Amino acid sequence: xxxxxxxxxxxxxxxxxxxxxxxxxxxxxxxxxxxxxxxxxxxxxxxxxxxxxxxxxxxxxxxxxxxxxx
Numbered sequence: 001x002x003x004x005x006x007x008x009x010x011x012x013x014x015x016x017x018x019x020x021x022x023x024x025x026x027x028x029x030x031x032x033x034x035x036x037x038x039x040x041x042x043x044x045x046x047x048x049x050x051x052x053x054x055x056x057x058x059x060x061x062x063x064x065x066x067x068x069x070x
Contacts, residue, residue, distance in 0.1 A: 018052075021045055028054065037062070 019025055025033050031038050037055045038046055039062045046056045057065065 018048065019045065028052070 017025060019028060027038060028046070028049055030036065030052045031049070032052045035053070037057055038049070038058055039057055040046065041054050041058060043058060046054075049056060
């Protein structure tokens with residue numbers, strides 16, 4: 001039997017939608033729940049996510065960090 005995966009993890013932000021692009025909300029939900037960093041070329045799409053304890057880095061920044069052992 002096949003069932004559709006859930007469209008949302010159930011994480012609710014107090015003020016409703018946080019990001020301008022609703023499709024990016026899923027990325028933010030996963031990052032918050034897994035305490036992960038978001039790596040993207042579009043940092044402007046994730047302005048303000050630091051309030052949820054999420055860091056946003058470009059791929060180049062991420063590579064520098066990983067090479068430096070951070």
